[in-house]
Amino acid sequence: MAQERFEPRLVGFLCRWCSYTGADLAGTSRIEYPANLATIRVMCTGRVDPTFVVKALVDGADGVLIAGCHPGDCHYGEGNYKAQRRYWLLMNLLLQFGIERERVRLEWISAAEGDRFARVVRELTETVRTLGPLRWKERVEVVA
Amino acid sequence: MKDGNQIGVYICHCGTNIARTVDIQEVAGFARSLPGVAVVREYKYMCSDPGQALIKEDIKSERLTHVVVASCSPLMHEETFRGACEDAGLNRFLFQMSNIREQCSWVHHERSEATEKAKRLIAAAVRRVAQHRPLLRQEVPVRGEALVVGAGIAGIEAALRLADSGRHVYLVEKESSIGGHMARFDKTFPTLDCAACILTPKMVTVGQHPNITLLTLSAVEEVKGFVGNFHVKVHQHARYVTADCTGCGECEKVCPCVHPNDFDLLGSTRKAIYRSFPQAIPNAYVIEKRGVPMCEETCPIHTRTQGYVNLIAHGDFTGALKVIRDVNPFPASLGRVCHHPCEDRCQRGYHDESLAICALKRFVADREIELGLSPEPVRPEPNGRKVAVVGSGPAGLTGAYDLARKGYAITIFEKYGKPGGLMRTGIPPFRLPREILDREVAHVLAHGVELRLNTPLGESGVTIESLKEDGFDAILLALGTTKGRDLGIPGEHLVGVVNCLDYLREANLHDRAETGRRVAVVGGGNAAVDAARTALRHGAENVMILYRRTREEMPAIGAEIEAAKHEGVELHFLVNPVELRVGPSGRLNRVRCQKMRLGQPDEGGRRRPIPIDGEYVEFEIDQVILAISQLPDLDFLVKDKDFDLTKWATLRADPYTCETGKLGVFAAGDAVTGPSTVVEAMASGRQAATAVDLYLHGEDLDILRQESHRPQELPLMDHVRRPDLPRKPRARIPVNHGAGISFEEVERTFTREQAMEEAARCLVCGGCSDCRICSDACDREAIDHLMADTVHELDVGAIVVATGFEPYDVRKLPRYGYGRHDDVITALEFERMCHASGPTGGRITTKKGEAPKTVAILHCIGSRDESHLEYCSRVCCMYSLKFAHLVREHTGAEVYNFYIDIRAFGKGYEEFYKRLLREGVHFIRGKAAEVTAVAESPEEEGKLMVVAEDTLLGITRRVPAELVILSAGLAPRKDSSDVAHVFSLGCAQGGFFLEKHPKLAPVDTPTEGIFLAGACQGPKDIPDSVAQGSAAAAGALVLMDRGKVVLEPIRAVIREERCGGCKLCVASCPFGAVEYDAERSISRVVRELCHGCGTCAAGCPSGAATQENFEDTQILAEIEGALAV
């Protein structure tokens, strides 16, 4: 029998001004993309605490998306820059924990880039699908 | 989840929008299973009144503690449902929305997947809302003033509406007049009424409206604050013409500077002082100043070069001379001997050759002499102060000149029997004829300056003390350099070795200089070359210059070196004298030189000479003139301990204030700076004079220390490096070869014609040449060339952005030959061509001036083109039809429209199209491929051919046309991204500003209090722009009339009891809204300043900072929920 295709569970933190609006635009323009991502709206990517990302991974997410305004376009000036700095610090950390960098993605998606949002979700879904499930809690138990 | 929660979940079908792909029943069932959920209902349209009623009902009857609505995007209806909760007495923030339409049912087609995702989203919302707590909203007042940015038709409309309703409006416009693109149009489609007739009245009203403050030539630099309370910085560029201007136009008549007219286009021109168009508002002239040109910048005395050059070009030689004499008493002399750095970075030089500026200066000066005119000295009321100037060289004389023109009584003390310093003792007459020098010194003296000759500084003459006793309030020392530097080699003191300065002085002052038969001049500066040429004139048979570097490094003026060579002076390079030897006769007869090579450049940038070991060369000579370097003679002065020397043996004086160690004594010129050129010495003298003036007015000299900011190189003029600017080499200075080797002057001056032609080569890269004759022409004295830019700080409640568009640059589509074929023109150019007050006075014509028999109008140039503008520019079809009509009407020519589709979308537009069809305009369905002059058949010879595929006939057509109009698309302005940044707007379609909602909020932006109007939001025709202008005004008025705005409580909060005062939140806040309280070692949020981004909450390492309605617990719960399924 053919074994069932792995459907990654993804969480996305979207800034309210650009990326969340962009995601809505994908909707109003009816651009189809995989249903794996559940979005969480924040005012600015600057609000995205790396703790949230880790929390999501621990609670069963196989991948995480952080999406905000393009550099220079941040509604609050520089929130996205701070997000990017946190992101890179976090990437180095996750690597040491044995979590592949590809599972957590930072993207700049403007309110006008519905298609881009769809593409990013598609890509992330595919990437994580190839990486396979994270199943953090189980794996930590196994190695315990 | 807190105990006792009664959560209500409401799932919307949104007609079939959601229900089609999401299994509502299943989701509802799932929702019931969620902890804390008391009620689950689904309804066709939750946003409808009955839908909301359901919620309100349950809140009351079921005593709901929290509400979740799963429907469309919160950006769409969050406010609606929050309102519903509030109506039913539930705090509006105990609500959470779940977006299962835009982000679920509309983007996923597989029903099962969409349903599963809907469950996750709802679970997330339920968990989150359980953590919500009641919040209060804060109200802040709204200011009554409004800012409108951009004064095209949209901005004008918005401004008038606001002003008429009694609000004060600041209308900011980048150009010198309001009116925008519409002001350039002739007729408007489809009604064909004249644009000016409908626009001008509105413009006039704006100009006169008591409630409108009009700021032209202005740009918004910074926007701070928030809705209702914006703080705006506006930078207004100087107009250089005051409000007193009546627009009479006298200034325009006299202005010598001609520039391309970028308003009228089609190669028409305007003056540097101009008015875009007759109906301009404000109806005042404006001067285009691009900045300080390099010729003026690099001139040590900052002569307003372009000022006099352009006056010369127009034959106003007296005016030119006046401009020069403002800063320079020696035009004729400098016109001969100046090393003219002004010519080094002339923009004309980038195109062909730099301007012969120096020679032009000489021309006007010489002409005055020719005509026997003499300049009028400026003699103001004496101010009763006396200043002594010691030394009558260029530095001293310039200092005296400046001070005398300020009303000081000046006495100059000169060591030698004649005035002029090195200009006389150093520069030989064949370069600077004595009558010229005498004349210009006389002009300085004519300012009431007293000259005492043969009066050196020292016992034999005057001393600092004696001068003070004689009642001089200040003393300016301009002692110059009179001593030559020694080589320090054996034989230097033999008979026949003479120092250059002494040699020249004897020759120039007393016309008797002992000169050998074979003379070697050592050195590479101007003095060396002068000495060599002088030696020839004093009977030397053979003169050589020995220089240790090469021709490249010679400091002397190139032309002089050439002249010397021409006269037979031998140049020996890379040789350095090491010994002077006597022959059998016991007299000097040989100079032994070390051969040199060039090493690495020194700090001065000149390559250092390095001896080549063991390689020597000898020259037969009987006289050596040493011209290495010069020193001031300060032996007497330094006996006074107040004066001391630098390590270069020059007099120590403050480089900014020229003060010496002794109070009231200032110093300038070569004695301070070391050897320099005439003009550099003059600059030094001027600097000292300025200091003396300040000093005698008891002012603080430190203001001289402020580094006067040096403006950088001006942007190149557009036409530089462009083929259409004809290349024209600079005029050559006539040389008087007849003179041969005599004391007669060698170089001659320009002829009148030569001068005017040469001057006309100036590109006036400064925009305005700063000749200032317009000031004389203006009897209202409305012109102020020194006017400075101003920065306005405005407080406004609302902002309307109406910055408009720009036509797509058709040069980016070279296949249509714009710029290569004269008769391919843009739509805007055609608008001006039709315009009665345009460059052709309304005549439709080819470049040759003939009325075209066939005209082609190419639609969609740039538009609907993936590699240019992907979108349809909306108006091009209609204005192209308008053009077609105008062409028929004016010329009766055959008109061919090449179109993709005709988009006649507006009221009366389709009818207009029909009308054109009836008028016999040809329509070819197919976008033009190219415009070519390459003939494929004899009958095509000499014609422009428009090539296109006729998609109705399915054939390629080649249509001849005498005039081709490119209907360019509408593009975002080049600076749109900067503007977007200033107003924190989003950009779509490569630069058009993003509205809040494409249908429901077309003039709002995501930033509350900022509105959009007109083409800056997207291509638009006039009616739509006007409508948006009104709509935006209405939006702004709503805010202002309400008088207050409610701030969403999503602000950051820092819990004191948990804050350790690490200050990292202070660093993370982009709005400076967090302040640190050192007393209590905690940080605090200033609510009014907080914009609610939450960056500090995320970044608080101890978790003491949090964001209302986006608390960690709430977001973490949402994460759990999203993953719980």
Place this chain on the structure above:
Amino acid sequence: MAKPKVAFYWCASCGGCEEAVVDLAEGILPIVDAVEIVLWPVALDFKLEDVRGWKPGDVAVAFINGSVRSADHEMWVNLLREKCGLVVAFGSCAHLGGIPGLANCTTRDRILENKYLRAETVVNPQSILPQLQTRVDGHELELPELWNTVRRLDQVIDVDYYLPGCAPPPASIATAVQAILSGNLPPKGSVLAPEKSLCETCPRNRAKPEQFTIQQFRRIATSVPDPEKCFLAEGYACLGPATRGGCGERCIRGNMPCRGCFGPTPDALDQGTKFLAALGAVTAGQTQEEVATVAATLADPLGTLYRFSLPSSLLGRSVSDKGAER
């Protein structure tokens, strides 16, 4: 009436916590007067059987230090939990996992391999690794099993109070004991230390600028910090902002940045990621390249951010046996 009985026990521990008790110096005397120490392996002889013999609740309080990483530890802490009224997690290891917790960035096998086969100083020609059972001349010897994952005390048994610090400062030990003896106790589960971060009492906080940027991170291993200036502002990853105060700033005064032994503040879910979030506001860089470059200068983030709290981090351990390297 009889003195309350007190037990001290150590699991995976360095002995520093025992030292801390001794460091009470004469301060220990009143305690010794007030209580009867029934178990203290480091100081008194004892028999497992005796402890097994205790009745539940017999002993008032057990102070357990060290992290839990073997079957033997597990047996002991369960035993003590059963017999003692209160259990206090004593010191960073019991509280957070501590230094031994860093073992969670690799695997047991790799540790044994390194320790018994690879280490420079090891001579082990037959490559013998520790065995659970061994026969040595007729005797069956047992070794407790070493766990792959190190745990903090409350991941194994229920804990009443936490006494943080590596090691807990004598002063706070004294107050803790006093509190227990006097019986006026804070709510169960409390950490017996202040709730604010170290910066509040840090002598250098006043000198700390409100705005600063870290161009690159520095390490005390390779450069000497200015004794006056704020470590973080100088580019040292000082965990003070993300760490409870109450330690008496012993490290700071020794010109050593805070390494976080007191653990996160009550509102911080994860000491490491929280600190990392804070760094985002003060590290340099705009473009991805710049940012990545600066980030790369923070050596061994895992070891730096979780030096004492890896088992307490959200992720708990690394699943890569290369976690120790970077």
Place this chain on the structure above:
Amino acid sequence: MISPGQKVYAYFPGCSLETTNKAYDSSTRNVAKVLGVEMVELADWNCCGATAYLSIDDGRAMVLSARNLALSEGQSRDLVTVCSGCYVVLHKANHRFQEDPQLRDRVREALKAGGMDYRGTVRVRHFLDVVVNDLGKEAIERHVVRRLEGLRVACYYGCQITRPYAEFDDAEFPESMDRLMGWLGATPVDFQLKTKCCSGMLMTTQQDVGLDAAGKLLREARRAGADCISTACPLCQVNLEAYQDKISDRAGADSHIPVLYFTQLLGTALGLGNRELALGDSLTRVEPMLAARLEAP
């Protein structure tokens, strides 16, 4: 030995420069020498993967191209070619490689078999781009010893050098070569067909079409008053120079005009001799024309 500051490039001649277009090769190499541009021939280079193969199996064609790219990767030098065909194909390979993950894997797979790998970091350049943009006006003018004063040149770019990849000039109306000729003292004429079709392979398959296409170019160049046509592509060169008699007969109009590579004109201005520039190989009256128009060196 390469002196510091000297520019170094990997040079990819391509097949036609070893056969029909030797002149292009030698003129390029010699010009580079004079300009102090080090052009190291790519060792063991192979077919660029040329157009024909692309239409049969682009995957494999890409592997061919990628092998060349792989060879020059890691030398951190741009890969320079003078053949517009090679240029566009290598470019295409690079772009496809970056855009299409499947293809990338397939190519890398194939390369692996040969013990090679490609990471996609090589920059492909046309020599014209290098001359005009890397060296630039000042550098060129400094080396000019024989200004082409009075020589009127029709600069012909062909279709591939700026399309589809307008990397260094406008796609439809490039001007680099015109500027270069200006620096050399020559006068570029307004040649509007500068990127129109030279008929490419049609010359061999549909000759009548080919002759007309090429004929248009020749006659327009004459009409514009050019003394010669300057080309940047081996195939253009052949199509323009090899059929001038046929074309003249067919059109009943004299369509003869000298055609030479831009490198040959550049070389002439740099003082290189006819041999070094292999002007003798030309099928048109290049040498007489130059002799007539220019002062003897």
